Amino acid sequence: MTQRWTIIVAGGAGTRMGADVPKQFMLLGDKPVLVHTLDAFHRADPAMGLVVVLPEAHIEMWTQMCKEYATPPHIVAPGGATRYDSVASGLAAVPAEAEVVGVHDGVRPFVNRDVVCRCFAEAAKYGSAVPVIAPVDSFRRVKENGTSEIADRSALRAVQTPQVFDAALLRRAYAEGEGGAGFTDDASVVEALGVEIHLTEGDRLNIKITTPEDMVVGRAVLDKRLCD
């Protein structure tokens, strides 16, 4: 059986939320956002191993939450100074026998089974699988002189998570990434090895909860899910 693991990165201090509670711990319906995220992976694939990366300062609060809410089994790893360091810490906690490893934003609680299963299946086949969606908006590109020009929307894809990779490939990318300046996601860390990234279809409702407005949207998505 393929050993599948997902590293759920919940390292952000959530200062953009304008609330004392970091966004991954905010209640969305009956459960914290991060518990929804773990549930989503556990439901999609009960055999999936889970690592949650948290700032040291939040680990005790999280341990309490896990007692209060029925949270799927997982390993906790301490977060680092940057997202790159946090993923590296999570990767160090993934057992050596893992064959395919995904990295997922803790604040994307609505990832569905289709996306999870497709990403893992295609990463096993192609070495990587990154879910993307075609943007609805038009885009402009701001130039260094402060002017802007229209960007070709037809070529742009918004990148989601989980970003899933052959385990050896992801470990090699993080071993060679040297601190990760300039990397905004895991695909770019792996791409730096000169490896081609395989794209697959994401889901429009697989949103990232970053601002208070996103919590409003998140509650609506949750209500819709409960009605479906």
Add this chain to the structure above:
Amino acid sequence: MTQRWTIIVAGGAGTRMGADVPKQFMLLGDKPVLVHTLDAFHRADPAMGLVVVLPEAHIEMWTQMCKEYATPPHIVAPGGATRYDSVASGLAAVPAEAEVVGVHDGVRPFVNRDVVCRCFAEAAKYGSAVPVIAPVDSFRRVKENGTSEIADRSALRAVQTPQVFDAALLRRAYAEGEGGAGFTDDASVVEALGVEIHLTEGDRLNIKITTPEDMVVGRAVLDKRLCD
């Protein structure tokens, strides 16, 4: 007094919604989406002139709706085969004395007063004002050979509406645009004259209602507005 006009383009047949009713006519709370959109402009600036561009086939239904819901005064103009043709038709219906003219998506009902007033004030000063927001997601660019590469998110801005212009500039752009193949928005039509586009800050809740998922989000945004 500056003569301000907004052309609200509601030309789409809404086939992406999977519903018989085009999306601009769908009920959002107590009113159709398009009525919300007109209300938003009328509330932001009661002196603003409004032109609504609709497919010929929908004009009668819209006239009935305007009787049923208290809809701000406006001129109706017939839509064309493309968005470009529809805007040109709306522009022909804008009185000659207009000084600053905006073009807005009929399916962006949540545009707020700040965005409307800022766009019109800055367009009066700079000749154009296009509201943009920094995207939250990472992006990849798909290349012609089917591979992809990371796109520099820090340089990308998602474009919203209203896109507002000096009236003479917008009329000249549409007079010279020659049918508008390849134009995805009004900024690109004006830009084709060689004119620099002025960007201004948009609003994350100024969303475009394009899919059934967007209606879910739209209801949540509406509920939040009613509570604020």
